[in-house]
Amino acid sequence: MSDQARGVAAMVGAASIWGLSPIFYKHLSHIPALEVLSHRMIWSLALFLLVLGVQNRLREIWQAVNSFRALAIFMVASVMIAANWALFIWSVQVGQTTQTSLGYYIYPLVAVLIGRIIFGETLSRAQWYAVVLAALAVMLLTYGLGTAPWVALVLAATFGLYGMIKKQLDVGPVVSVTVEVLLLAPLAVILLLQTRHNDAAVFGGDPATFGLLVLSGPLTALPLILFSYAARRLAMATVGLLQYINPTLQFGCAVFLFGEPFGGWHMAAFALIWSALALYSVSRFGQDRARRKASRAAAASGTIV
Template sequence: MTDAAKGVLAMVGACTIWGLSGLYYKQLDNVPPIEILCHRTLWGFLFFICVLRFQGRLRLLPAALATPRSFAIVAFASFVISLNWFVFITSIHLDQATEASLGYYIFPLAAVLFGAIFYREKLSRAQLVSVALAALAVVVLSVGLQVTPWVALVLAVSFATYGAVKKSLPTGPVVSVTAEVSLLAPIAIGLLAMIHSRGDGHFGEDLVTSLMLAFAGILTAVPLILFSYATRRVSLATIGLVQYLNPTLQFIVATLIFREAFSMWHAIAFGMIWTALAIYTASSLRRGRAVRKAARAAGTSGTVI
């Protein structure tokens, strides 16, 4: 099997875990989202430390926090990703998994917009149309349901912000995520201590719940490692296509398994988002082919006969 094929399988694995994770958190409906988030953070930190130790890269962790600038970036990234995790877990508990899937469909378009705002990346006409169509879809859903889809917006904006912040970090994804959860771990321990001091903690009540809370950390870490593996072996265009598997699985779980309401307004908004993503993806593929064609032409013209 080629490295590219392994990368695609890793990306499919990561997106499948992310897309089906709602089924897991649904089984922890009796545990408050903040407690799940604390365990997810703490056990994820321990798992990442073990991974870096096994890889012999633990020495790289202090460097990710060495300067005031890198520390500030990592601290902000840790806040944004913890907000994303918390809102996603809460959406499952509040039966808003459909809206959560909408947020992850919007995310690629929000990321494009943030690239233009923060890194002055030039948007093509197709990308502008896609972003505008996504924004219109949110307006349509807000007017139709008479409520702003805050879950979708927070998930999309927080994850796009996280991506924009991470772009300025020189460290690899696994090391930087470990640095992020290392800053969150003391807060998680403090909150868990407070929760258990009140007698409200669920860890230790029964074996199944305790194991599920601990495994939430592994459920967080494994797809990130798979994603990191994939990004080194396949093109960004391929990653962009495969990542739609995540919100698609979330949408299927929400509508077919959780049986959440899916109104006419949802259908219109999702249809507009899917159309925007189709335009964006087609444009990205065309640009990718044009770049590869230009690179081949340059290579050919530079050949000495």
């Protein structure tokens, strides 16, 4: 298997785990979302530390926070990802997986908009059309349902802001997330100790439930490791396209497994979102192809000289 094929397999694996994770969290609906989040942080931290320890990279954690600025950025990033994880878990538990799917479909377009507003990145005409279609989808759904899809919007916004913050750090994803959950771990432990008396589900009680809570660590760590492996081997346009497996599987879980409502307004809004993503993907592939051609031309020119 070629290096690129291994990268594709890793990315498909990561996106599939993320996309099917609602099935896992649905089985924990009897546990408050903040408790599930706390377990997710603690057990993923344990696994990340183990991985970095085996790789003899634990010192990179300290190196990543060697300045006040870096520590402050990590603290803000940890708040963003904790809010995103907590809202996702809660949404699945209360039957809003359709909205989580919509949120992760919207996220790439939110990221494009953040890039334009914050970093002054240039958008192609097709990308502007994609952003406009996404905005129309949100307005249509708000009108049809009588309320804004706030779960989807907050998920997309927190993940978009998380990416914006992480853009300022030159740290690999495994080390970065290790630092973030390490900063939040004390709060997670305090929350679990305070709620220990609640139906014995925190550190004891039902062995099956406790086993699922421990499993939330690998479920968090494994796709991130796979994503990191894939990102080093694939073009960003390919990674971006394969990431759509995640919300597509979430959508399938919501409609076909959980039986969540999906009426005419949902259908119209999702059609607009899918059209926007098609425009965005075509534009990204075009930009990526043009960039590769320019790089090859520059390399050839340098060789001739």
